[in-house]
Amino acid sequence: MARIIQKYGGSSVATVELIKEVAKRAITAKNEGNEVVVVLSAMKGDTDRLLKLAHSLHPSPEPRELDNLLITGEVISVSLFAMACQSLGEKVKSFLGFQAGIKTDDAHGRARILEVEPARIKTELAKGRIAVVAGFQGINRFNDLTTLGRGGSDTTAVALAVALGADICEIYTDVDGIYTTDPHIHKNARKIDKICYEEMLELASLGAKVMEIRSVELGLNYGVKIHVRHAHSQATGTLIVEEDSDMEKTPVRGVTHSVNEARITLQRVPDKPGVAARILSLISKAGIVVDMIIQNQSVSSEPIDGITHWTDFSFTVPATDFAKTMELMKETGREIEVGQVVGDDNIAKVSIVGVGMRNHAGVATLMFQTMAREGINISMISTSEIKISCIIEKKYAELAVRSLHDAFELEKA
Amino acid sequence: MARIIQKYGGSSVATVELIKEVAKRAITAKNEGNEVVVVLSAMKGDTDRLLKLAHSLHPSPEPRELDNLLITGEVISVSLFAMACQSLGEKVKSFLGFQAGIKTDDAHGRARILEVEPARIKTELAKGRIAVVAGFQGINRFNDLTTLGRGGSDTTAVALAVALGADICEIYTDVDGIYTTDPHIHKNARKIDKICYEEMLELASLGAKVMEIRSVELGLNYGVKIHVRHAHSQATGTLIVEEDSDMEKTPVRGVTHSVNEARITLQRVPDKPGVAARILSLISKAGIVVDMIIQNQSVSSEPIDGITHWTDFSFTVPATDFAKTMELMKETGREIEVGQVVGDDNIAKVSIVGVGMRNHAGVATLMFQTMAREGINISMISTSEIKISCIIEKKYAELAVRSLHDAFELEKA
Numbered sequence: 001m002a003r004i005i006q007k008y009g010g011s012s013v014a015t016v017e018l019i020k021e022v023a024k025r026a027i028t029a030k031n032e033g034n035e036v037v038v039v040l041s042a043m044k045g046d047t048d049r050l051l052k053l054a055h056s057l058h059p060s061p062e063p064r065e066l067d068n069l070l071i072t073g074e075v076i077s078v079s080l081f082a083m084a085c086q087s088l089g090e091k092v093k094s095f096l097g098f099q100a101g102i103k104t105d106d107a108h109g110r111a112r113i114l115e116v117e118p119a120r121i122k123t124e125l126a127k128g129r130i131a132v133v134a135g136f137q138g139i140n141r142f143n144d145l146t147t148l149g150r151g152g153s154d155t156t157a158v159a160l161a162v163a164l165g166a167d168i169c170e171i172y173t174d175v176d177g178i179y180t181t182d183p184h185i186h187k188n189a190r191k192i193d194k195i196c197y198e199e200m201l202e203l204a205s206l207g208a209k210v211m212e213i214r215s216v217e218l219g220l221n222y223g224v225k226i227h228v229r230h231a232h233s234q235a236t237g238t239l240i241v242e243e244d245s246d247m248e249k250t251p252v253r254g255v256t257h258s259v260n261e262a263r264i265t266l267q268r269v270p271d272k273p274g275v276a277a278r279i280l281s282l283i284s285k286a287g288i289v290v291d292m293i294i295q296n297q298s299v300s301s302e303p304i305d306g307i308t309h310w311t312d313f314s315f316t317v318p319a320t321d322f323a324k325t326m327e328l329m330k331e332t333g334r335e336i337e338v339g340q341v342v343g344d345d346n347i348a349k350v351s352i353v354g355v356g357m358r359n360h361a362g363v364a365t366l367m368f369q370t371m372a373r374e375g376i377n378i379s380m381i382s383t384s385e386i387k388i389s390c391i392i393e394k395k396y397a398e399l400a401v402r403s404l405h406d407a408f409e410l411e412k413a
Numbered sequence: 414m415a416r417i418i419q420k421y422g423g424s425s426v427a428t429v430e431l432i433k434e435v436a437k438r439a440i441t442a443k444n445e446g447n448e449v450v451v452v453l454s455a456m457k458g459d460t461d462r463l464l465k466l467a468h469s470l471h472p473s474p475e476p477r478e479l480d481n482l483l484i485t486g487e488v489i490s491v492s493l494f495a496m497a498c499q500s501l502g503e504k505v506k507s508f509l510g511f512q513a514g515i516k517t518d519d520a521h522g523r524a525r526i527l528e529v530e531p532a533r534i535k536t537e538l539a540k541g542r543i544a545v546v547a548g549f550q551g552i553n554r555f556n557d558l559t560t561l562g563r564g565g566s567d568t569t570a571v572a573l574a575v576a577l578g579a580d581i582c583e584i585y586t587d588v589d590g591i592y593t594t595d596p597h598i599h600k601n602a603r604k605i606d607k608i609c610y611e612e613m614l615e616l617a618s619l620g621a622k623v624m625e626i627r628s629v630e631l632g633l634n635y636g637v638k639i640h641v642r643h644a645h646s647q648a649t650g651t652l653i654v655e656e657d658s659d660m661e662k663t664p665v666r667g668v669t670h671s672v673n674e675a676r677i678t679l680q681r682v683p684d685k686p687g688v689a690a691r692i693l694s695l696i697s698k699a700g701i702v703v704d705m706i707i708q709n710q711s712v713s714s715e716p717i718d719g720i721t722h723w724t725d726f727s728f729t730v731p732a733t734d735f736a737k738t739m740e741l742m743k744e745t746g747r748e749i750e751v752g753q754v755v756g757d758d759n760i761a762k763v764s765i766v767g768v769g770m771r772n773h774a775g776v777a778t779l780m781f782q783t784m785a786r787e788g789i790n791i792s793m794i795s796t797s798e799i800k801i802s803c804i805i806e807k808k809y810a811e812l813a814v815r816s817l818h819d820a821f822e823l824e825k826a
Binding site: 016020054056057059061062065068069071072076078079080084086094096099143145 | 429432433463466467469470471472474475477478479481482484485488489491492493495496497499500506507509512533556557558
């Protein structure tokens with residue numbers, strides 16, 4: 001007997017017919033001798049409908065009131081799911097987030113789970129019932145209802161898995177699992193059978209379409225085994241687990257790209273302490289998130305005003321913040337007397353990810369060679385232990401992804 | 414400064430435009446220096462939409478699960494109302510029933526309020542905010558959400574008025590108030606300015622279209638001044654208050670009728686102890702609600718099996734239970750050896766109601782004379798201290814109402 005958390009997304013409960021289907025799936029798992037806790041999102045379209053109503057009344061509703069409105073979507077899902085189970089003769093109880101003991105902080109609209117007190121859920125499981133919990137919501141210390149933000153139902157599921165010591169947390173969605181790259185870009189993209197948390201986090205742009213990244217972090221921190229799979233297929237999907245020695249045999253797990261960033265470079269920056277901080281503090285004060293930061297070894301020249309070393313300082317920001325960042329940097333550039341501020345939002349970031357690359361020499365070499373063979377110039381490089389990212393011209397993004405997928409033979413299991 | 418409860422029904426919050434209108438009304442009351450608590454029903458149509466979803470999954474969903482589903486309607490109303498207030502620059506907070514301290518018993522779908530702990534509401538009022546509370550819902554001792562059944566938002570409003578010691582409980586609806594009779598039946602029907610709780614209870618069939626009768630009982634028990642009025646008119650409506658000496662000057666407050674009952678008569682019933690109980694216990698066991706019960710003085714005859722006194726025993730039940738009741742009574746009739754069981758669902762009940770009739774002789778006489786003048790035969794009569802009801806042939810129902818309205822000059826204030 002295993003204790004299983006099953007989370008179904010909005011598209012899997014979009015109609016009463018689909019709700020019946022997933023109810024059957026949960027019942028099957030229970031009939032196989034397991035304890036089953038189901039976590040649901042709102043029926044697809046419901047949250048948008050509610051947001052539209054809200055915005056017809058207020059351009060930016062108070063987050064507390066918006067939370068009161070939005071929690072209803074998941075409450076509707078769980079009560080209908082319970083009825084579907086009951087019509088199939090199954091014992092079940094539905095719970096709002098607060099009834100399932102999901103306690104959060106006070107940040108309405110993007111609350112973090114502080115604690116889960118799943119006593120009631122345990123009681124229901126002990127009575128042989130399926131417990132179905134409204135995802136995406138909790139309660140704060142003031143007894144106000146909160147929502148967890150985008151993808152919050154995944155977080156609810158993983159947090160319940162932690163609190164209940166579940167054997168597995170199944171994330172049911174409308175895709176088969178995590179792919180080596182976006183199947184729309186490369187026809188040879190292959191479903192990954194097993195991936196470790198760290199790889200999943202680095203493949204965020206691939207994974208985010210499937211599973212909220214915060215919940216993967218939670219899985220990592222508490223070692224929750226996660227199974228991402230299709231809600232209407234019996235095929236196994238992708239297991240997200242701790243790194244094992246087997247995984248290290250594969251140098252690259254997946255290739256991903258993003259075209260939503262822009263690069264800014266401050267040329268000929270005086271190389272003295274505090275300059276990088278001064279540049280970035282302005283940006284963070286403006287609420288802009290910096291992704292890559294590159295500063296190369298400085299070069300020396302004839303002293304000017306006593307400064308003998310200079311460097312170029314580059315970073316990337318979301319493309320939507322490009323204009324604002326350029327403005328800020330031109331001002332800063334004048335103040336700290338840099339050579340020139342240049343920027344480019346016609347870029348793409350292409351990354352290869354894999355825990356195996358730690359033990360495989362030549363991964364970077366093969367990456368750069370592949371790009372060169374295709375005539376793609378690399379303007380920035382950044383690496384972590386398990387990831388190499390390159391900034392290239394935007395028009396080459398898909399070509400780069402396909403070439404790298406082929407070069408590292410990701411189509412092979 | 415007064416403390417005011419304002420309850421708006423589903424038709425008054427059916428669209429975001431209407432929600433804005435009633436938000437303005439609440440803000441006006443607050444700007445006049447009052448403390449304002451608003452209680453809302455679900456947007457018109459929402460509850461039906463949810464019920465339809467539920468019934469597409471289960472013919473009779475478990476009441477606990479149905480309650481989880483149905484509470485969302487009122488939660489949506491209150492959060493949207495709060496946003497409407499905020500867009501008008503007003504300070505406001507919305508509350509689910511449980512957050513407003515509405516504690517109920519465990520009877521899902523028709524829960525009774527056991528206690529109201531309005532500490533949070535008081536806090537918000539003290540901070541100068543409008544508090545808006547989801548009607549129709551509460552929480553039980555198991556921390557499960559409950560609904561109060563039909564018209565439950567009225568009960569929420571009156572219960573909050575009691576708990577908060579409100580000066581008045583305003584019930585906003587889509588009619589002007591309570592009328593002397595149904596304006597569709599008599600063009601001279603007149604809006605009643607002031608009515609006492611007891612009259613309102615006896616006029617249930619008139620009042621029920623406007624206000625849930627349970628909440629009137631609650632108002633009676635705690636002396637809550639209730640004002641039933643139109644949500645989109647400034648005119649005063651009908652005040653429901655304690656009886657005063659002024660009211661006793663009017664013998665009849667209103668005329669009402671019902672065509673949804675059926676009469677059953679057991680003829681020549683042996684007049685011995687326990688017979689009436691035996692007849693009615695079967696009916697109540699079947700869950701059928703008996704309205705009027707009539708048993709006249711028995712008549713004597715030659716002894717048969719030692720019995721010398723006989724009587725006819727009549728009662729009325731809802732028309733929908735007529736066939737079932739007839740069946741039960743024929744069986745019972747054979748057992749206790751009555752003469753014959755006859756029934757009629759082609760009947761109407763016409764009633765006149767008024768606390769003043771206690772002090773006015775001749776009210777019954779005028780009623781019976783009026784019926785006789787119109788050629789209407791009365792088949793049963795039942796009276797209480799403030800009400801006289803007659804069972805007549807159904808086709809005369811509206812004629813009887815109009816004639817009685819004229820005879821007692823109810824068109825005159």
